[in-house]
Amino acid sequence: MKILIVDDFSTMRRIIKNLLRDLGFTNTDEADDGNTALPMLKSGKYDFLVTDWNMPGMSGFELLEAVRADDALKSLPVLMVTAEAKRDQIVAAAQAGVNGYVVKPFTAAVLKEKIEKIFERIQS
Amino acid sequence: MAFDADEEILQDFLVEAGEILEKLSEQLVDLERNPDDGELLNAIFRGFHTVKGGAGFLQLDALVGCCHSAENVFDTLRNRKRRVTSELMDVVLEALDNVNLMFDQVRNQEDPTPAAPELIQALDALAEPEVEGESAAEVEAEPESVVAEEAPEPEQPAAENGDITDDEFEQLLDALQGKDAPAATPEPATGGGADEISDDEFESLLDDLHGKGKHSGGAPASKPATESSAPAAGGDEISDDEFESLLDELHGKGQFKAAAAEPEASAAGSNDDLISDDEFESLLDDLHGKGKKPEAPKPAPKAAKPAPEKKAEPAKKVEPAKQPAAPAARGDEPDAKTAPAAAGETTVRVDTKRLDDIMNMVGELVLVRNRLQRLGGASEDEHMQKAVSNLDVVTTDLQSAVMQTRMQPIKKVFGRFPRVVRDLARNLKKEINLVMHGEDTDLDKNLVEALSDPLVHLVRNSVDHGIELPDVREKAGKPRTGLVTLSAEQEGDHILLVIEDDGAGMDPNVLRRKAVEKGLFEQDVADRLTETECFNLIFAPGFSTKEQISDVSGRGVGMDVVKTKIGQLNGMINIESSMGKGSRIVIKVPLTLAIMPTLMIMLGDQSFALPLVNVVEIFHLDLTKKNIVDGRECIVVRDKVFPLFYIKKWLVHGASSEPETTESHVVIVAMGTKRVGFVVDQLVGQEEVVIKPLGRMLNGTPGMSGATITGDGRIALILDVPSLLQHYG
Numbered sequence: 136m137k138i139l140i141v142d143d144f145s146t147m148r149r150i151i152k153n154l155l156r157d158l159g160f161t162n163t164d165e166a167d168d169g170n171t172a173l174p175m176l177k178s179g180k181y182d183f184l185v186t187d188w189n190m191p192g193m194s195g196f197e198l199l200e201a202v203r204a205d206d207a208l209k210s211l212p213v214l215m216v217t218a219e220a221k222r223d224q225i226v227a228a229a230q231a232g233v234n235g236y237v238v239k240p241f242t243a244a245v246l247k248e249k250i251e252k253i254f255e256r257i258q259s
Numbered sequence: 260m261a262f263d264a265d266e267e268i269l270q271d272f273l274v275e276a277g278e279i280l281e282k283l284s285e286q287l288v289d290l291e292r293n294p295d296d297g298e299l300l301n302a303i304f305r306g307f308h309t310v311k312g313g314a315g316f317l318q319l320d321a322l323v324g325c326c327h328s329a330e331n332v333f334d335t336l337r338n339r340k341r342r343v344t345s346e347l348m349d350v351v352l353e354a355l356d357n358v359n360l361m362f363d364q365v366r367n368q369e370d371p372t373p374a375a376p377e378l379i380q381a382l383d384a385l386a387e388p389e390v391e392g393e394s395a396a397e398v399e400a401e402p403e404s405v406v407a408e409e410a411p412e413p414e415q416p417a418a419e420n421g422d423i424t425d426d427e428f429e430q431l432l433d434a435l436q437g438k439d440a441p442a443a444t445p446e447p448a449t450g451g452g453a454d455e456i457s458d459d460e461f462e463s464l465l466d467d468l469h470g471k472g473k474h475s476g477g478a479p480a481s482k483p484a485t486e487s488s489a490p491a492a493g494g495d496e497i498s499d500d501e502f503e504s505l506l507d508e509l510h511g512k513g514q515f516k517a518a519a520a521e522p523e524a525s526a527a528g529s530n531d532d533l534i535s536d537d538e539f540e541s542l543l544d545d546l547h548g549k550g551k552k553p554e555a556p557k558p559a560p561k562a563a564k565p566a567p568e569k570k571a572e573p574a575k576k577v578e579p580a581k582q583p584a585a586p587a588a589r590g591d592e593p594d595a596k597t598a599p600a601a602a603g604e605t606t607v608r609v610d611t612k613r614l615d616d617i618m619n620m621v622g623e624l625v626l627v628r629n630r631l632q633r634l635g636g637a638s639e640d641e642h643m644q645k646a647v648s649n650l651d652v653v654t655t656d657l658q659s660a661v662m663q664t665r666m667q668p669i670k671k672v673f674g675r676f677p678r679v680v681r682d683l684a685r686n687l688k689k690e691i692n693l694v695m696h697g698e699d700t701d702l703d704k705n706l707v708e709a710l711s712d713p714l715v716h717l718v719r720n721s722v723d724h725g726i727e728l729p730d731v732r733e734k735a736g737k738p739r740t741g742l743v744t745l746s747a748e749q750e751g752d753h754i755l756l757v758i759e760d761d762g763a764g765m766d767p768n769v770l771r772r773k774a775v776e777k778g779l780f781e782q783d784v785a786d787r788l789t790e791t792e793c794f795n796l797i798f799a800p801g802f803s804t805k806e807q808i809s810d811v812s813g814r815g816v817g818m819d820v821v822k823t824k825i826g827q828l829n830g831m832i833n834i835e836s837s838m839g840k841g842s843r844i845v846i847k848v849p850l851t852l853a854i855m856p857t858l859m860i861m862l863g864d865q866s867f868a869l870p871l872v873n874v875v876e877i878f879h880l881d882l883t884k885k886n887i888v889d890g891r892e893c894i895v896v897r898d899k900v901f902p903l904f905y906i907k908k909w910l911v912h913g914a915s916s917e918p919e920t921t922e923s924h925v926v927i928v929a930m931g932t933k934r935v936g937f938v939v940d941q942l943v944g945q946e947e948v949v950i951k952p953l954g955r956m957l958n959g960t961p962g963m964s965g966a967t968i969t970g971d972g973r974i975a976l977i978l979d980v981p982s983l984l985q986h987y988g
Binding site: 143144145146147149150153187189190191218222225239240252256 | 272275276305309312315318
């Protein structure tokens, strides 16, 4: 499974990348915000998108909207990483088509659970 | 413990977050000048936010706490709920200092000490919207004072929950009880025995249940009077369960009515705004319809609409916080200066040690090139010469390319100054504007670091001694606000740094008097000093003792240390000043430290290298034309008198007994404003040399800064003009 990690903070990308690697997902790429991620997504055949919410340039939410608005990408599973599980944010993200969210900081186990849930739902 | 985390990631975090913190200190000072800059507020908010996020993963809880509180302040600020004031800035800057402190601790493998509770409290208080008008005052201002997080508008809950019914309240309690603090229930319950619960009771109940600081969001729960769905939007955070059900709801196809009810009910389960996993699941179910493909986009959004509406409605009323949140997120977009694209993809972090090694090797290569050039020049072989000149081109390119990798913008040093000036000006009650030019000028990393302290000292001096107090300035007919200008530019293979102020300037006579008082000069000598020489007096050791003692930061760098330091970098420093108009300090340093252009000279059969920075001119001299002044040999060149030194007598063994020649070459060298002539036997020419430190035995030999290998394969000593003169002259 090819995964794109989007975060403006490279340490965070690395952390997420390591966690994913611990879960056996080794095919990952990184982008530092929505603006760089979107072209990559369009050309890269990614199976999964993990994006931070709060980023300069194009935020995770805008990226999500852009992904859902793109015919080729609209069914791409998106996991949103947020600092707080603010209801309004999550509700907005859900309405915009997010598949899951995870609150920082999280462990590999939590991440795994979130990812599994997303695929459960997609497959059901 | 903080160090279970992957050490490598920790190091990465320290570097990257360190950069963010550096930027933050600049941005914060900027902010004070442009308090309404929305982009800036967003950027600062994001800075703290990012550091917090990273620290969270590394279990640096103390760091998380402080950043979180600071972040909240900026969330309030960027939502225009409060205005930037100097007092606020003081607190925020203190917080940043604290964060930096913790950073250092983490760097030293210590556990960071949490910030003082007073500081956190102060921050939290500032995270509150300014209690000015609106509904806040009209309903109940008091309970808000303690509210800490995610409560941009705590007055709202107060306004809404005036009449909560017992049923609702029971429900709410049940929900809360399940979650947080069962013990707390009975008391407030009885307290709210009447049909109407008071705001205070409700607030304190929430406090009890959630612990202070988190309660704010809980209040809105009560608003939507009779509908049980109401408590849904309790706090600010959403639980997983809530989220699930929200998704269910949003994607639910035909049966959204039922679905709508579901999330609400489940939402009621948790009365704060944190969405739970279950909620999220059911939310997803609703959005997508269980088992239905996420396709069928048409009905889905339609169906979804009413559902969220219902939910959103109370939420909106209850929580204005949501509103600003979305625009804020959107506001992020324009403010980004399209960060260097895909940084993660195109850059590599390299240990500077490695760069130093590469630089060293390139240095060796330059030496070999020089040697080959010499040999090639001597040989008749045309092919050989071609190859050598090719090698020359490639080596030069390589050298400049490697140098480029070590270059850093001077911004790294300049970035500290807004803060330095701001703090100092506030301390001294001065009004000062700092203007910086040429922050993007690149220079060698080692230089950037080496220049940092001297520059800080000079800037502090300008602020402390240069700029006058506002009242004094006004009397002198100047604007109250003083101006300090800091600029950097590249000039050939040198960097020119200028620190300029429009302050009082220096009085040469005062300096003369001081010099005599300190016993540096006799009165008559002092009287003869030119103005420039007077200004340069401040670099004399012991001249600026006062500063060394009063240096607030305890760095203890006197002006003489500044001068020495610049000298070590093969640089020059110069002062111009005019009374009442201000002073101007010019520093000239080479772009890099590793390779130095020199003038090769011969004394007897030994080669020496004179740094080209010091060389002013060379000429052929008829030594019979020299004059003797004050018992010293001098020459007159274009009406200027230069003392003449026979360095051969100093440096070459047995040379002092040689008979004097009548003709010789003279090199005029300069150090600061002082110029002298050196008599040399032979001028070889200009050569770029790689500086090799002298061995331990020879280290510190006066007059020598190092050694190098010349083009003809011999060793040449590199002369250090100031120390040479100091020792022999």
